[in-house]
Amino acid sequence: MATTTAGTTDFVMPSLGADMTEGRITEWLVQPGDSVTRGQIVVVVETDKSDIEVEVFEPGTVTELLVPEGERVAVGTPIARIEPVGATPAHRTPPAQAVPAVPTTPPAPRPGPAPATPRITSPVIRHLAEQLDVAPAEVRATGAGGRVHRDDVERAAAVHVARPAPVRRAQRVTPRARKLLADHGLDAHGFGTDTLVTGDVVLAALAAPPPPVAVAPDAGRPDRAATMRRHIADLMARSWAEIPHYHVTSRLDLTAATDALTRHNATRPLAERVVPGTALLCATARAAAAVPACNGWWRDGGFVGADSVRLGVVLSLRSGGIIVPTIVDADTLGLDEMMQRLAELVQRARQGRLRASDMVEATITVTNLGDRGAESVVGVIQPPQVALVGIGVVHDGVWASGGAAAVRPTANATLSGDHRAIDGLTGSRFLARMQTALDRIVEQEITGQEITRPETEE
Amino acid sequence: MTSLSTILAAIERVAPDVDASTLPVDADFREEAELDSMDFLAVLNAVRDATGIEVPEADYREVATLESFAAYLDAHAG
Numbered sequence: 001m002a003t004t005t006a007g008t009t010d011f012v013m014p015s016l017g018a019d020m021t022e023g024r025i026t027e028w029l030v031q032p033g034d035s036v037t038r039g040q041i042v043v044v045v046e047t048d049k050s051d052i053e054v055e056v057f058e059p060g061t062v063t064e065l066l067v068p069e070g071e072r073v074a075v076g077t078p079i080a081r082i083e084p085v086g087a088t089p090a091h092r093t094p095p096a097q098a099v100p101a102v103p104t105t106p107p108a109p110r111p112g113p114a115p116a117t118p119r120i121t122s123p124v125i126r127h128l129a130e131q132l133d134v135a136p137a138e139v140r141a142t143g144a145g146g147r148v149h150r151d152d153v154e155r156a157a158a159v160h161v162a163r164p165a166p167v168r169r170a171q172r173v174t175p176r177a178r179k180l181l182a183d184h185g186l187d188a189h190g191f192g193t194d195t196l197v198t199g200d201v202v203l204a205a206l207a208a209p210p211p212p213v214a215v216a217p218d219a220g221r222p223d224r225a226a227t228m229r230r231h232i233a234d235l236m237a238r239s240w241a242e243i244p245h246y247h248v249t250s251r252l253d254l255t256a257a258t259d260a261l262t263r264h265n266a267t268r269p270l271a272e273r274v275v276p277g278t279a280l281l282c283a284t285a286r287a288a289a290a291v292p293a294c295n296g297w298w299r300d301g302g303f304v305g306a307d308s309v310r311l312g313v314v315l316s317l318r319s320g321g322i323i324v325p326t327i328v329d330a331d332t333l334g335l336d337e338m339m340q341r342l343a344e345l346v347q348r349a350r351q352g353r354l355r356a357s358d359m360v361e362a363t364i365t366v367t368n369l370g371d372r373g374a375e376s377v378v379g380v381i382q383p384p385q386v387a388l389v390g391i392g393v394v395h396d397g398v399w400a401s402g403g404a405a406a407v408r409p410t411a412n413a414t415l416s417g418d419h420r421a422i423d424g425l426t427g428s429r430f431l432a433r434m435q436t437a438l439d440r441i442v443e444q445e446i447t448g449q450e451i452t453r454p455e456t457e458e
Numbered sequence: 459m460t461s462l463s464t465i466l467a468a469i470e471r472v473a474p475d476v477d478a479s480t481l482p483v484d485a486d487f488r489e490e491a492e493l494d495s496m497d498f499l500a501v502l503n504a505v506r507d508a509t510g511i512e513v514p515e516a517d518y519r520e521v522a523t524l525e526s527f528a529a530y531l532d533a534h535a536g
Contacts, residue, residue: 265515270506273515275495318475318492346496370494 008063010078016045016052016359019231023047024072025079028065035061036082041355043079048227050323050349054356060084070138125150132157173197228321239380243298244419247378250431252280254394254409257438264335274339276394277368279441280411282338284366284389285311285330286437291430293422294415295363297384303421312362312382313342315349323349324365324382325358335441369393376412386418387430459508461531465524468504472497483524511535 013023023045030042041053042062064081067073125148129136134156141148173181176199184202257279265273288295288309296305311330315323325345327333333341348354365382366389377390390413397410413434415427459467466478469491476491488498502521506512511534513521521527 262515270499270502270512273499275499277495318473343496372489372492372494 008081008083009058009060011042011056011080011082013045013067013073013075013077013079014054014356015075016047016054016356019235020047020075022072022074023052025067025069026051027069030062030065032062032064035059044353045356048231050352050354052354052356052359056082058082058084068135068137070135125153129153174199177202225320228323232322235382236380239383243381243383245381245416246419246424246427247414247416248424248427248431249376249378249412249414250428250435251397251399252283252391252411252413252435252438253399254279254411254438257441258394258409260441261335272336274335277370277391278335278339278342279438280368280391280413281311281313281327281330281342281366282333282335282441283434283437284364284391285309285327285333286440287389287430287433288364288387289331290433290437291426293426294387294417294430296386296421297363298386298418298421299384303386306363308363310360310363312365312385313345314365314367314379315346317349323354324362325349325354326360326362328357328360364389366391376414378414379416381416381418386421387427388416389430389434390414390416461509461528461535462524464505464508464531465501465527468501468508469493471504472500481524486522487524487527488522505531509535 016023024047026044026046028043030036030040036042036056037059038057039055041055043054045052045054060082062080063083065079066081067077067079073079128150129139132153134153136148138156139148139152140156142152174197177197180199180202254276258276261274261276261279268274288311292305293303295309296303298304308329309331311327312324313327315325317323325348327338327341327345330338345354345358348358362382362385364385364387365379367377367379368391369377371393373393375395376392379388379390381388392412392414394409394411396407399406399408399410413431415430417424417427462483465487466481469476469478469481469487473491473493478491481487481490487493491497493501502513505527509531511531513530517530521530
């Protein structure tokens with residue numbers, strides 16, 4: 001965050017993914033004058049993959065919102081001004097309606113439009129936009145030379161109708177108006193915040209030319225499934241082309257772990273039960289702490305080790321596609337904490353409401369096929385990381401023990417490694433440490449020992 | 459609400475893309491609805507919230523199908 005005038009700090013559009021270049025403000029959760037605390041979610045940002053809730057990390061007071069809802073800006077663009085706690089009040093900037101600090105255009109009715117706001121030159125189309133309460137900033141111009149066509153405006157308006165937004169605090173709607181809106185399946189969003197929305201206002205709007213045919217709820221938003229597919233395709237293709245992959249595989253013996261989990265779950269209420277995959281995530285994280293050569297990034301022709309384990313976890317979305325949020329300090333978590341973290345992430349990912357803190361860059365990634373996948377998965381590394389751990393389904397396997405055959409619960413673990421950074425021996429050590437970590441978790445769960453970092457290799 | 463409809467509602471809450479009424483009642487509903495272990499726990503939690511009945515891990519096998527799950531709930535009700 002850059003400091004502008006003494007006392008206020010610019011809150012900028014964050015980067016919420018390695019390839020993110022811009023984000024769209026979906027919803028402001030604060031207004032000028034609100035005080036905010038550390039970790040408070042202040043804005044929801046739409047990206048290709050998900051709506052992300054963005055938190056602030058310093059307490060303060062919001063002085064100005066610079067970018068309105070619906071507008072798309074580049075990563076790094078200031079989107080709000082926040083006065084940190086203890087800043088000089090004399091330099092407080094005036095609230096939202098004022099001209100931004102560096103004006104290049106005459107004052108606009110909404111705060112700080114981005115330079116790329118389409119200009120509606122045709123009076124007829126401008127009238128239509130006013131009628132449908134569509135702001136120029138919300139319109140995506142498809143005409144040559146950035147001209148706004150009629151259907152660009154109608155499309156922007158369809159987003160209002162089809163995607164009911166919560167009534168903003170400043171909006172005033174009479175009870176009769178609410179009833180009329182509800183009867184017609186509409187919401188008050190389209191009326192803007194300037195007018196008192198009465199029953200007559202609603203009736204007049206209903207009598208006006210009908211809005212375009214209602215489209216799917218995601219109209220106007222990027223087609224997430226297609227965008228996600230494209231993103232995955234690009235990333236995987238780039239990884240495969242740039243990174244010289246090698247793979248090592250090992251079978252994990254889950255006898256002890258499965259027994260411990262069964263005992264653990266037997267004494268726990270439903271809400272506190274742990275799924276088997278949790279133990280595998282813990283083991284992966286601890287192996288990464290024990291073999292730091294696998295925990296970091298390939299940058300500028302060299303390996304850069306990380307000082308903590310930020311475990312990327314591949315989650316399959318039910319609608320198709322994958323998303324990879326991050327669990328920070330994953331190697332320090334016990335089974336219960338890891339389970340809770342994972343459950344939260346799965347829920348947020350499914351709802352499309354991940355947080356910025358869920359999307360920090362990972363140091364190593366794991367893909368666990370869970371219960372209904374193949375027996376092993378040999379994955380593609382997520383650049384710029386240098387390793388990816390793939391774990392197949394837990395299944396009964398024949399295990400040679402003491403010269404005889406036994407049946408034990410097992411899982412195949414594979415490490416895909418970047419041969420520029422690590423070689424096969426290091427990868428093999430990683431897998432061995434996963435087994436050790438798995439057995440150690442079991443010990444700790446039974447004896448209730450404190451979790452300590454396993455001794456680091458080399 | 460019948461036990462069966464409670465279970466169907468729980469499945470649809472956890473997996474909104476599934477039309478639970480089309481699931482065969484005598485098949486493993488986790489497979490039919492493509493629920494993983496976390497989803498399954500979430501379904502059990504939702505059923506517990508609705509009925510107060512908690513299924514211990516040892517009984518998971520008894521609730522594998524919709525009809526056996528419903529029978530289990532009826533047997534443990536009250």
